[in-house]
Amino acid sequence: PIHQRFHHACAGGFAKQGGDCGDLSGPTHASVHSEVTGVVRCEAMDTGWMENTTDMAMQTVHEYRAHITWLGAGSAGTETYSSYDRAWCAEVEGKAPLAGSADAVFRGDPTAWNPEECLLTAVSACHMLFFLALCAREGVRVLAYTDVARAELALDAGGGGALRIIILRSLAQLATAADAATAKALYERAGQRCFIARSLATPVDHTIEFEALG
Numbered sequence: 703p704i705h706q707r708f709h710h711a712c713a714g715g716f717a718k719q720g721g722d723c724g725d726l727s728g729p730t731h732a733s734v735h736s737e738v739t740g741v742v743r744c745e746a747m748d749t750g751w752m753e754n755t756t757d758m759a760m761q762t763v764h765e766y767r768a769h770i771t772w773l774g775a776g777s778a779g780t781e782t783y784s785s786y787d788r789a790w791c792a793e794v795e796g797k798a799p800l801a802g803s804a805d806a807v808f809r810g811d812p813t814a815w816n817p818e819e820c821l822l823t824a825v826s827a828c829h830m831l832f833f834l835a836l837c838a839r840e841g842v843r844v845l846a847y848t849d850v851a852r853a854e855l856a857l858d859a860g861g862g863g864a865l866r867i868i869i870l871r872s873l874a875q876l877a878t879a880a881d882a883a884t885a886k887a888l889y890e891r892a893g894q895r896c897f898i899a900r901s902l903a904t905p906v907d908h909t910i911e912f913e914a915l916g
Contacts, residue, residue, distance in 0.1 A: 769793040784809065818855060818865070824898045825868050825906060826851040832892035833874075842885050843877035845915070853904075868899075870908035879914035886910065 774787025788804035789811065804810030805818060826849045837844050849872040857863035876885055889910045893899060899906045 767794070789814070818853060821865070821898075822851050822853045822868060825896070825902070826870055828896045828898040829870060829892050829906075829908060830872070832895050833872075833889050836888040836892055837885060840884060840888060842881045842888065844874050844885070845877055846875040848873050865902075865904045868902075868904055868906045870906065872908065872910040874910060874912055876912050876914045879912075882912045882914065885912060 769792070771791050771793070772789070773791055774789040776786060778785045780786050788809060790802045792800040792802060800820075801814050802820070803814035803816060805816045806812035810816055830847055830849060834844055834847065849870055851871075852869045853865050854867050854869075855863055856866045872889070874885065874889075876882060889908070893906065893908050896906075
């Protein structure tokens with residue numbers, strides 16, 4: 703049953719993943735690609751639990767780069783609120799591009815990734831990867847993992863807004879039922895260490911359930 707739940711949870715997400723952002727060879731893309739670069743700096747913290755701790759201690763800053771290009775100008779650009787497409791493409795060197803749009807509520811493409819979904823996915827994946835790493839180091843064998851993640855966006859009268867909460871409901875399969883208490887503690891520790899969650903003002907409500915083979 704757990705594998706069926708994992709497959710069901712993942713199938714919908716993978717169906718939305720796009721590998722083609724359209725024609726990015728035109729002059730508009732070339733100019734934006736060379737002039738606009740998103741850079742995120744993350745201070746490496748609490749790295750004693752990681753492998754190669756000496757190297758990690760010396761390298762205290764990790765830099766991430768992404769190129770975001772708007773693809774929806776058409777012939778009129780932003781002449782009116784309804785005249786342009788919200789399509790965009792995110793590129794990271796050496797990786798497949800990600801096709802995105804705005805949320806359908808904001809006139810975006812409902813079949814494409816929107817920024818809110820990207821952020822939600824980043825929080826969930828970061829928490830998961832920390833949890834798996836901690837379990838591996840503590841001798842807790844995790845055989846499968848899935849997470850049903852949800853976020854609530856609250857809009858204000860001025861047209862702005864913010865994610866008011868992120869909710870993670872995780873399920874993991876353990877090789878040994880006796881490891882459940884340790885795994886639960888490691889899941890909580892992962893939430894405290896997750897780089898993405900620690901970078902946000904939005905609270906993250908996370909819980910996990912376990913199934914075990916023995």
